[in-house]
Amino acid sequence: MEFPEIIKISRQLNDVLRGKRFIDITLGDQNDKLIKWGFVNLHKHDIVGLTIEEVFPRGLYSVLRFEKGENLVFGDLIGRILYHPNKSRLPNKYTILFSLSDKSFLSLQIDQYGFAYALDDNALSNHKYFGNQGLTPNDERFSYGYFEDVLSKYSKHHVKKLQFLQNVISGFQNGYFQDILLCAGILPYRKISKLTDKEKTNLFKCMVEIIEKAIELEGSTDEVDIYGHPGKYKRMIGTRIKNRICPQCGDVFVEKNILGSPSYFCMTCQD
Ligand SMILES: [Zn+2]
Numbered sequence: 001m002e003f004p005e006i007i008k009i010s011r012q013l014n015d016v017l018r019g020k021r022f023i024d025i026t027l028g029d030q031n032d033k034l035i036k037w038g039f040v041n042l043h044k045h046d047i048v049g050l051t052i053e054e055v056f057p058r059g060l061y062s063v064l065r066f067e068k069g070e071n072l073v074f075g076d077l078i079g080r081i082l083y084h085p086n087k088s089r090l091p092n093k094y095t096i097l098f099s100l101s102d103k104s105f106l107s108l109q110i111d112q113y114g115f116a117y118a119l120d121d122n123a124l125s126n127h128k129y130f131g132n133q134g135l136t137p138n139d140e141r142f143s144y145g146y147f148e149d150v151l152s153k154y155s156k157h158h159v160k161k162l163q164f165l166q167n168v169i170s171g172f173q174n175g176y177f178q179d180i181l182l183c184a185g186i187l188p189y190r191k192i193s194k195l196t197d198k199e200k201t202n203l204f205k206c207m208v209e210i211i212e213k214a215i216e217l218e219g220s221t222d223e224v225d226i227y228g229h230p231g232k233y234k235r236m237i238g239t240r241i242k243n244r245i246c247p248q249c250g251d252v253f254v255e256k257n258i259l260g261s262p263s264y265f266c267m268t269c270q271d
Helices: 003-017 031-037 121-126 144-153 159-164 174-184 197-216
Strands: 022-027 052-058 061-066 070-075 079-084 096-100 105-110 115-120 254-258 261-265
Touching (some): 003 052, 003 061, 003 197, 070 121, 115 121, 144 197, 174 197, 174 261
Antiparallel strands (some): 022 096, 061 070, 070 115, 079 105, 096 105, 254 261
16 A cells, blocks of 8 residues: 555545544554564553544544544555444454444554554654654656755665655555556666656656556555545556566566566667
């Protein structure tokens, strides 16, 4: 789940949760591991009974703001957040189940990792991830000057590094960033210092255009919203990638492990 999905989900959660309270939180077995890794702390930070005032996006995270300066952060998530208007439609499997004061439910399914972390305002603004999110490409302050400044600070790194800099450019994981690099015609393992001015402006343009398009299309077809409906943005480089061909030229995408995770790209369209 990346920024375009988080925007949509935050808006939907704001509509259905505002003014309600959690009356019970059930943690499934999988939480032992998530608690140990630091992704979940709901066993010790109590938010039951507090009214939800607002839900808003922040980079890769959706923040539920409660009364009395408390917050619950969902995000950096491989999984799904689903809303259930009543008990008859509850899923068999969930990582965390939230019962709401109007007898509706929210379920969180964490497939590999993801945060469900409660903290007060002060801890939120000082948190190393949640409190330190940079500009997203749809932000009006995200100018070419800002982007160029980031490039010069990280000039010694590979281009792929840009997707991990949540404190300066937030909201990315591998998905949209791969499409951005295909759009810009740049290989992920190029050194930032070796990019031409034209490649830098292309990269900026593709970053803004693809993210705005994904927001407009309400996220990727691979991800679902809180009602289980997928988005309409079709990835150029999808998730089930084996033997997939480039929609621009017909060549087979190449896989390479870069900075600790697999990257897919087209040797014909990217340089
Ligand atoms: Zn291609």
